[in-house]
Every structure is written in C-alpha cells, then in structure tokens.
Amino acid sequence: MTDQPTDIVFAALKQMQANGVHLRGSLDSCERLRATASAASAAPRTVSRAPQPAAAAPASAETRSRPENAPKITFSIAPEAKGRESVAPVSKSGSSEKSAQLNALRGPVLACTKCPHLVQSRTQVVFGVGNPDADVMFVGEAPGADEDLVGEPFVGKAGQTLTKMIDAMNFRRADVYIANILKCRPNTPPGESGNRKPTHAEMDVCKPYLLRQIEIIQPKVIVALGGIAVEGLLGIDKAGIAQMRGTWKEFRGIPMMPTFHPSYLLHNPSNTEKRKVWEDMLAVLERLGHEITAKQRGYFLAK
Numbered sequence: 001m002t003d004q005p006t007d008i009v010f011a012a013l014k015q016m017q018a019n020g021v022h023l024r025g026s027l028d029s030c031e032r033l034r035a036t037a038s039a040a041s042a043a044p045r046t047v048s049r050a051p052q053p054a055a056a057a058p059a060s061a062e063t064r065s066r067p068e069n070a071p072k073i074t075f076s077i078a079p080e081a082k083g084r085e086s087v088a089p090v091s092k093s094g095s096s097e098k099s100a101q102l103n104a105l106r107g108p109v110l111a112c113t114k115c116p117h118l119v120q121s122r123t124q125v126v127f128g129v130g131n132p133d134a135d136v137m138f139v140g141e142a143p144g145a146d147e148d149l150v151g152e153p154f155v156g157k158a159g160q161t162l163t164k165m166i167d168a169m170n171f172r173r174a175d176v177y178i179a180n181i182l183k184c185r186p187n188t189p190p191g192e193s194g195n196r197k198p199t200h201a202e203m204d205v206c207k208p209y210l211l212r213q214i215e216i217i218q219p220k221v222i223v224a225l226g227g228i229a230v231e232g233l234l235g236i237d238k239a240g241i242a243q244m245r246g247t248w249k250e251f252r253g254i255p256m257m258p259t260f261h262p263s264y265l266l267h268n269p270s271n272t273e274k275r276k277v278w279e280d281m282l283a284v285l286e287r288l289g290h291e292i293t294a295k296q297r298g299y300f301l302a303k
C-alpha cells in the first residue's frame, strides 16, 4: 500500500533511480522515514488533552454594568490611533458592535450625493470621529474649510479650542465622539472665502446620518456647539444661544447641554466668556458623575 506520504516519495525516488539518477542517500533516508511512520501508525493512538479550563464564571454585577459615577476612561489607545474613529476601546461591552455599525454607516455617508450643490464643492464628506462608545458627544453645525480638507470635524482653530476644552475636562479627543449635523462643507459663492453657516434645509437633509450616529453611540450627554447646532438638533428657528447655554435640554431622551461654538471664544477670548463655556462643561462632568478637582473648578475665574 502506498498511502503514506513517505511511500509515495519512496516510489518516486525509486522510479528516478531506475531512470539512472544516483539517489542512494535519499532512498536510505526515505526508507528510515517510512519505517518510523509505519511504526507510529501501528502504535495505539492515545489522545491527550490539556485539562479544559472551568467554564467562565458569570459576570458579576460590577463587570456587567458600569456604575453611573464610575470613572469612564478605562481603556488605553495607542498614541497613533488617537482621534481615529476606528479605535477599539476595551472598557465597555458592545463597543466593537458599535464600531462595526458606525463603519457600516460610514460607506453610504461618504458616498452620499443628496445635496448636488455640496457634492460639487466639497473635497470630501466629514463623517465624525472618536470613541464609538463615548459618554459625551460634541455636535457642531458643519465642517469648515480645514475639516473639508482633512476629513475630520473640528481640526481648525476652533477645533483646537475644542480639543483644549476636552483636555481640560480630563478627556482625550479619542474618548469622546465629535460630529456635525451637516457632513459636507457648505459651499460659498465663487470668489468668496470663509465658512458659510448651513441652512436649516441643508441640515434637515443630512440630519438622519447624525441621528443614526447618536442611535449607535448612545451617549449619556450631548454637547451642542453653538446656536446653529442647537437649532438644527431641536428643529427650532432661533436658538438664542446666549440665553440657552448652560441650561439642560433634551434631545431624544438624551440630556443636551447647549454652549457657545468654540469659534465664539476665538472672537471673544476673555476669561468671562471662557468661564461661561467652562461652567457648561463642569455641568456635563457633574452629570456624568465625574470627579472634578479644585483646580478644574477654578479655571477662568478672576483671581
């Protein structure tokens, strides 16, 4: 019988030798292998299994659900992954599913052509960035020129201000989720530069994408950045952000904190205005049950 691999090789070598090829050494080696293989196959087979680990104990209540006021940031992210939405946090269950759901949404959004006038002028669609399992979601109105170029929300000067704000809250950008209502940069008339505010009609067309992002992420708090974002989210005509900021609203059952757009602080950089925004962020931290240091409580207060 030549069903063993060594038998097949041996037969082939024999054939080659018959054709005049000098193969004595190879035939000897192969013969030894055949002997070893047939001895092994003749021996009774014993299957030894490593002891199986005991069935995993059911998760304790503590591991099943995170207490409301537990520190949130319990996962680590490689520095180069910071700020990318593909980051895979490890702290909360379901985050990889959320990541997969966001990725499934991303394709259609990036290819969206619902607004021909914006498709013509945009460099790319700006989807959103951050932790798919974030507790806090920052929502702005629309990408500006910098965001349109980079493909990430809040990366220009206003974005840097937002990042500082996030840092001061003891988060990293990769811990929170950042998105806009409108995913494409509002076009500007030929020859004009700067950023145009999105219209309510434009936001209404694009808003389902943001709603789906919120539905997937299920943040504990939404921070609406600026009056236009508040108007777009709540579907109201005039937000009056100066009056509305600092007071909790609700968006589809999620507590929402309206505050000034970071660009407002670029134009009004006094400590008084910064303090207003910072108090809004302190309220967010309190709502999340995060510990707030005395130093944090004192930011932008007159000495």
Ligand code: SF4
Binding pocket: 109, 112, 113, 114, 115, 116, 118, 119, 125, 182, 183, 184, 205, 206
């Ligand atoms: S703004 Fe929104 S709805 Fe309009 S083309 Fe861009 S992604 Fe599509």
